Structure formats: structure tokens, C-alpha cells
Amino acid sequence: MKKYAQMQTLVAFLVGLLFAIGMGISGMTQPEKVIRFLEIGPGWDPSLMFVMGGALIVHTLSYRFIRGRKSPLLDTQWHVPQSKEITKPLIIGSALFGLGWGLGGYCPGPGIASVGAGQVTAVVFVIAMLAGMFAFRFYDKTFQRK
Amino acid sequence: MMESITLALLGGSLIGLAASLMLVFNGRVTGISGIMNGFLKSPIKDGLWRGAFLGGLILGGIILGSVRPDLFVNESGRSFGMVILAGFIVGFGTLMGSGCTSGHGVCGLARFSIRSLLATLTFMAVGVVAATGLKYIFGV
Numbered sequence: 001m002k003k004y005a006q007m008q009t010l011v012a013f014l015v016g017l018l019f020a021i022g023m024g025i026s027g028m029t030q031p032e033k034v035i036r037f038l039e040i041g042p043g044w045d046p047s048l049m050f051v052m053g054g055a056l057i058v059h060t061l062s063y064r065f066i067r068g069r070k071s072p073l074l075d076t077q078w079h080v081p082q083s084k085e086i087t088k089p090l091i092i093g094s095a096l097f098g099l100g101w102g103l104g105g106y107c108p109g110p111g112i113a114s115v116g117a118g119q120v121t122a123v124v125f126v127i128a129m130l131a132g133m134f135a136f137r138f139y140d141k142t143f144q145r146k
Numbered sequence: 147m148m149e150s151i152t153l154a155l156l157g158g159s160l161i162g163l164a165a166s167l168m169l170v171f172n173g174r175v176t177g178i179s180g181i182m183n184g185f186l187k188s189p190i191k192d193g194l195w196r197g198a199f200l201g202g203l204i205l206g207g208i209i210l211g212s213v214r215p216d217l218f219v220n221e222s223g224r225s226f227g228m229v230i231l232a233g234f235i236v237g238f239g240t241l242m243g244s245g246c247t248s249g250h251g252v253c254g255l256a257r258f259s260i261r262s263l264l265a266t267l268t269f270m271a272v273g274v275v276a277a278t279g280l281k282y283i284f285g286v
Contacts, residue, residue: 005193011171012195016202017209018164019176019248024210024217026157027150031222038277047150052251054158055165059256062166067257072173079174081244081254083261090261091268093243094250096235098269102276104232105222107247108240109178111233112200116207117218124226125233132237133179133186140241 004074011074020113026051029114031105031121038102165253177249178203179240223286243269 027033028051036045071077101107106114106125114122165176172195185196211218224232240246243265245254250269254262280286 005195008172009194009198011167013198013202015164015168015176016199016204017206018160018167018202019178020203020206021210022157022160022164024157024207024214025160026154027217028157029207029218031220031224035222035224035277038273039281040274040278041282045147045150047147047154050151050154051158051161052247052255054155055162055252056158056255058159058162059165059252062162063169063256066166066170069170072169072171074171075173077173079172080169080257081175081259083244084259086261086264089242090244090265093239093241094245094265094268095243095272096239097243097246098239098272099276100232100235100239101247101269102273103280104224104229104236105220105277106229106232106236107178108182108236109203109246109248111236112178112182112203113207113210114218114220116204116209117211117215118208119211119218119220121220121222121224121226121229122218125229125236128230128233129237130186132234132239133183133241134237135234136238136241137183137186139238 008074019109020116022055023110023113024117026054028107029110029117029119034105034107034110035102161248161252162256165248165256169253175249175253177245177253179237179246180244180249183241239269 023029027048037048104125111122111125115126168174168176181196181199184191189197245265250262250265
């Protein structure tokens with residue numbers, strides 16, 4: 001909605017800021033911690049389970065209240081994904097993401113926030129991630145869409 | 147360990163709060179790979195909010211990193227080659243699977259989406275197999 005575009009931009013900026021601080025505090029921006037969480041066996045570090053736990057406690061509750069409204073505060077309609085279809089790309093793509101996450105220890109958000117913190121490995125990761133995104137877009141255009 | 151868990155819960159709650167603010171004000175889900183994809187397609191598509199969000203993520207890293215650089219260390223021991231491979235697969239996979247930890251794991255699960263539940267179980271399971279496999283098979 002045009003009228004509130006500037007306010008929406010400001011909200012998105014603040015949400016990004018808060019999100020990055022949350023990821024940093026929680027430990028998600030330390031790949032060796034992520035990897036120790038994903039490595040099952042002696043020395044397993046379960047603490048990162050509580051990141052999703054904390055986020056879900058807050059957001060699962062707030063989601064119900066928020067969606068009780070007719071519309072968001074700064075827009076006339078919701079933009080929440082509606083698709084219900086279980087597709088092959090959903091599962092294969094998620095499996096690929098999991099593989100990359102286990103290999104590198106970064107998922108997209110912590111990778112980007114760590115670029116801000118000046119972490120060189122994260123810069124390498126994010127550049128490769130951008131390449132992967134462009135590669136998917138090319139693949140999708142070439143082979144999927146008739 | 148207790149301190150780790152407390153920080154994880156605190157940081158996780160902030161992530162949940164951030165996603166809630168995005169939803170109540172802008173009516174959107176905070177899926178980072180999806181927002182990036184939209185930004186790459188057209189940086190000004192329905193406003194400048196995507197770029198602003200990504201800028202906020204980076205500024206958050208700058209601010210927190212200047213106070214607590216220890217929160218952003220990378221002591222994984224993974225080589226640059228592996229990090230490049232990992233980044234490429236993460237970029238490709240998150241677009242193919244329409245989401246990552248934030249979009250499926252937080253926003254999707256919070257609204258009880260079956261798609262997101264399956265996606266989350268899949269990337270967690272494969273992540274565990276990949277990391278554990280590297281450790282025990284290759285000793286990395």
C-alpha cells in the first residue's frame with residue numbers, strides 16, 4: 001500500500017536489526033556451535049534447540065492474536081503464503097538446504113548478519129549463496145517453466 | 147550449558163518478536179531467503195522494505211559485532227572450499243524449497259503450516275546427517 005510505504009520500510013529495517021541481534025545473542029552466528037548442535041553423539045550441544053523454541057513460543061502465540069485482525073496495521077491485506085501443496089521441490093530444496101547448513105554451519109540470516117560483523121568466512125558464504133540463488137533462478141527458468 | 151540455553155531462549159524470543167512485528171505492521175512473513183530472492187528479482191518491488199530489512203540485518207551485525215565480536219567468530223574449521231560449496235547449496239536449496247530456518251522453521255511452524263513442518267523436518271534431518279557424517283566418516 002503506497003500510503004504507508006515509508007513506514008513499512010522503517011518497520012522492515014527495525015525488524016532486520018532486531019532479528020540480527022536475536023540471532024547473534026542466541027548463538028546462531030557461530031558456525032561451530034551450529035555444527036555441534038547438528039552433530040549427534042558425544043559432546044552434543046542441544047542449546048540451539050531453544051532458539052527455535054523461544055521464537056516459536058513468542059510467535060505462535062502472537063500469530064493467533066495478529067491474524068484475528070482484519071488487516072495488518074500498515075497495509076490493507078495480508079501477504080502470508082497460502083500454498084498447501086506438498087511438492088518435490090519443497091522437499092528436495094529443503095534437503096539441499098540442510099546439506100549446506102550441515103557443511104558450512106551458516107543458514108542465510110546468520111550469514112548475512114555476520115557479514116555486518118566483518119566475518120570473512122561469512123562474506124565468502126554469502127557470495128556463494130547469492131551465486132546459488134542466481135543458479136536456481138536460471139535452472140528454474142530454463143527447465144521448469146514451459 | 148545453562149548460560150547457552152538462556153541466551154538461546156532470549157535470542158530466540160527476540161527473533162519471535164521481530165517476526166511478530168513484521169506480521170502485525172506489514173502483514174508479511176520474515177523469511178530471509180524469500181526476502182533476498184524478492185530483492186534480487188527487483189530491489190524496488192512493492193517498496194523498499196526488502197532492502198531496508200537486509201540493511202537492518204547487516205547493521206545489526208555491525209552493532210552487535212562491535213560490542214561482542216566473540217558472538218560472530220567462526221571456529222568451525224571448515225575450509226573455504228567447503229564454505230563455498232555450502233553457501234551455493236544453501237542459496238540453491240532455499241529458493242527451490244521456498245524457505246529457510248526463518249521462513250519455514252519460525253514463521254511457517256508458528257502458523258501450523260504442514261509444508262513448513264515437512265520442510266523443517268527435512269532440513270534438520272539432512273543437516274544432522276551431513277554434520278554427523280562429516281565428523282564420523284571424514285573426521286572433519
